[in-house]
Amino acid sequence: MSNLSTTSDDILACARSLIVAGGYNGFSYADIADVVGIRKASIHHHFPSKVDLVRTLVARYREETEAGMANVELHESDPLEQLRIYAGYWEACIANASAPFCICALLASELPVLPKEVGLEVRAHFRSLSAWLTSVMERGARHGQFRLMSTPRAEAEAFMATVHGAMLSARAYDDPKIFGVVTGPLLERLALRSLQIRP
Amino acid sequence: MSNLSTTSDDILACARSLIVAGGYNGFSYADIADVVGIRKASIHHHFPSKVDLVRTLVARYREETEAGMANVELHESDPLEQLRIYAGYWEACIANASAPFCICALLASELPVLPKEVGLEVRAHFRSLSAWLTSVMERGARHGQFRLMSTPRAEAEAFMATVHGAMLSARAYDDPKIFGVVTGPLLERLALRSLQIRP
DNA sequence: TTTTACCTACCTTCTGGTAGGATGGCAGTC
DNA sequence: GACTGCCATCCTACCAGAAGGTAGGTAAAA
Numbered sequence A, B: 001m002s003n004l005s006t007t008s009d010d011i012l013a014c015a016r017s018l019i020v021a022g023g024y025n026g027f028s029y030a031d032i033a034d035v036v037g038i039r040k041a042s043i044h045h046h047f048p049s050k051v052d053l054v055r056t057l058v059a060r061y062r063e064e065t066e067a068g069m070a071n072v073e074l075h076e077s078d079p080l081e082q083l084r085i086y087a088g089y090w091e092a093c094i095a096n097a098s099a100p101f102c103i104c105a106l107l108a109s110e111l112p113v114l115p116k117e118v119g120l121e122v123r124a125h126f127r128s129l130s131a132w133l134t135s136v137m138e139r140g141a142r143h144g145q146f147r148l149m150s151t152p153r154a155e156a157e158a159f160m161a162t163v164h165g166a167m168l169s170a171r172a173y174d175d176p177k178i179f180g181v182v183t184g185p186l187l188e189r190l191a192l193r194s195l196q197i198r199p
Numbered sequence C: 001t002t003t004t005a006c007c008t009a010c011c012t013t014c015t016g017g018t019a020g021g022a023t024g025g026c027a028g029t030c
Numbered sequence D: 001g002a003c004t005g006c007c008a009t010c011c012t013a014c015c016a017g018a019a020g021g022t023a024g025g026t027a028a029a030a
Helices: A006-022 A029-036 A040-046 A050-075 A079-095 A103-109 A116-142 A152-173 A177-190 A192-196 B006-022 B029-036 B040-046 B050-075 B079-095 B103-109 B116-142 B152-172 B177-190 B192-196
Strands: none
Touching (some): A006 A050, A006 A103, A079 A116, A079 A177, A103 B103, A152 B152, B006 B103, B050 B079, B079 B116, B103 B116, B152 B177
């Protein structure tokens, strides 16, 4: 399909990494202009306002996530393996510092001061991620592969929360390894196999 | 001790709630001035710069947290109950919307763009909270009350991460209940008693 | 008399955003 | 092919307001 002028993509990519670094109020059009090598005013041609830019960015991020989840469903049917792929994705992002934070997790922390159009997109991401994780938990439980200590929904929320918290800790300690330290046992615990080890 | 002019405390309290809402770059001296009922310039008398203000705020927050942990140690010796008190504190804060986010968790997400003096305080909070939680995990395991699936340290980090992530989710869903939904089972799982329920 | 707490007035820099012009590619038409 | 209009892209030059911060003053408490 049309390989449209990459400038707008460059702007989005740049905005993304700037948001990952400091959130919605942590960057300006001038920052993007510097990195992309374009004038501040030119950005307004592609994205009339900052809200437009970030809303587009988050919407695209949601599409990518949705596509990612569909892709996992397509190529891996084992629920535990699916969660491992998800956690592994972020572990890699954090390890190579390419995008060491989910922009929606970051923006969610600023929700009260976020333009509401952006807030809606962010909340939608949480719902769709949670819905997918819930379905994975359900399937894992149905197939007798997971032992859930509460409802699939609660288990999914706990999983998501832990992953988000682990991103935060990796940042706070400035240590990518902490993400794996937290998410590794999280995955192991879900697998029934862990029950075979008795105290 | 001297009940110093409450203005400076008002400023700190106001800054705190503004940071809880939108992070370091989400508020300005003008915002504080409006709420406290003082002129913008007067704030500089109490806190010469924004960095001073936020560093002081986080330092005081750390002291409070430290005092809180000491207090828990003093009045409750049961490790599980200690964790319950900690989680319950935040559950209450989120439920009544008084301070529905840990400022250090929020600021940690902005660490890359935070003034480094502030960043140091934030990181210190993570370390001291983690250290306390680790000691609680150790004690719980030693007394045969917790069954840990990994090292006390890793279990403490996972606990902290989940609590932070649960704050985020409560905000994203705009639903205080989700915090309890996530942290409740987290506490139950730690208790040995849960092992008595066999599939 | 010094200090504390606050004020008005002002400064510089950055903010998101606008107006209007230059360039250049790409239809359609002659 | 040359001419034309058009639209996309990017530019310079602005703007109003908000940002953090300073200078210097007043009034009252210590």
